[in-house]
Amino acid sequence: MYAEERQQAIAGLISQRGRVSVTDLADTYEVTTETVRRDLAALDRLGLIRRVHGGAVSASAITLGETGLSEREHSNAQAKDRIAAAALAYLPARGGSIALDAGTTTSRIAPLLPTDRDLTVITNSIPVAARCASQHTLQVLGGRVRGVTQAVVGDQALGTLAGLRVDVAFVGTNGLTVDHGLSTPDLDEAAVKRGLVRCANLVVVVTDSSKIGREELVSFAAADAVDVLVTDTDLDDRARTDLEAHGIEVVTA
Structure with missing residues (x-):
């Protein structure tokens, strides 16, 4: 050849x-x-x-740009709906605390949360906070709101997270590879995501399969920090094998 x-x-x-x-x-x-x-x-x-x-x-697979929330809301919408529904299996069984990251997939979990158990929801997402305020015990992280993602970022949010321990964190990502881990374009948002991962007993990443194999500018957690990945059925078999080899439970919906 x-x-x-x-x-x-x-x-x-x-x-x-x-x-x-x-x-x-x-x-x-x-x-x-x-x-x-x-x-x-x-x-x-x-x-x-x-x-x-x-x-x-x-x-x-490597991008530096960042699309707006409204544009991402309609991207792979059906897959995100299925992922959110499947992620409910990892809620604390008898109530407890969860963290919901900012993102279009994590925001779909909020309206699906059961109201028959005592859940405390910690979030840095303005849309998630609006959906959970009347149904659950809610703690919104303080700080600056990024307009493009409606996510709260900054030192105040990081300081709060440093003193928390939640049962489950549902985290979104713009990219996931074995080498670069979980990644996102913005440094400030990456810092909050890093704090969410560190404060959780169980880390559940919810993302559609288009993000698998992508590497964004800032890595906020290693692949082996992920306990569960919930994604869609278009996930490549090779990628699934690589992720499972790093101890990640992979669930497709």
């Missing part, structure tokens, strides 16, 4: 899988890892892929 043919095949494989490692490519095409790295460098210069530590991801 000529170099150009191999590079085209590699680009197609990365587009299909979302992420591949240098060693896997070397085994697949029976070449040295040095040859693979040269191929990836060439493809990266052409803008067809993006090199990352240990391999490469598709060109669309």
Whole structure:
């Protein structure tokens, strides 16, 4: 196989899988890892892929932009509805405390919360707070509200989280890979998400499968900090195997 043919095949494989490692490519095409790295460098210069530590991801897998809440609300809406419903299985059985992160999937959990148990809801999401205020014991984290996501961020929120221990945190993410973990574009929002993960006895990540294999600017938790991932049935089998190998319980809905 000529170099150009191999590079085209590699680009197609990365587009299909979302992420591949240098060693896997070397085994697949029976070449040295040095040859693979040269191929990836060439493809990266052409803008067809993006090199990352240990391999490469598709060109669309790393983003610095951030879409608005209203736009994201309608993206993969049916999958998000199913994910939210499946996530209810991880609520404390007899009441207790939960944290609901800001996000379009986590916000779908709020109206589904049962009213026959005593739940305390901690959130940094203005939409979630509005939905839970009349039904549950509610604690809203204080701080600055980011207009693009309607999420509360800042030192006040972080200080509150540092003194909390909740039964379950339902956390959203803009990206999830084994190497980069959970990630999001904004530093301030990443800090609050990090605090939510750290204060929880059980971390349940709720996200549609389009976020799996993506890497955003800021990593806020390692993959092994996740106890459960609830996503949709379009999750790639290879990605599922990799995540489960890191101790994550993967649930598809």
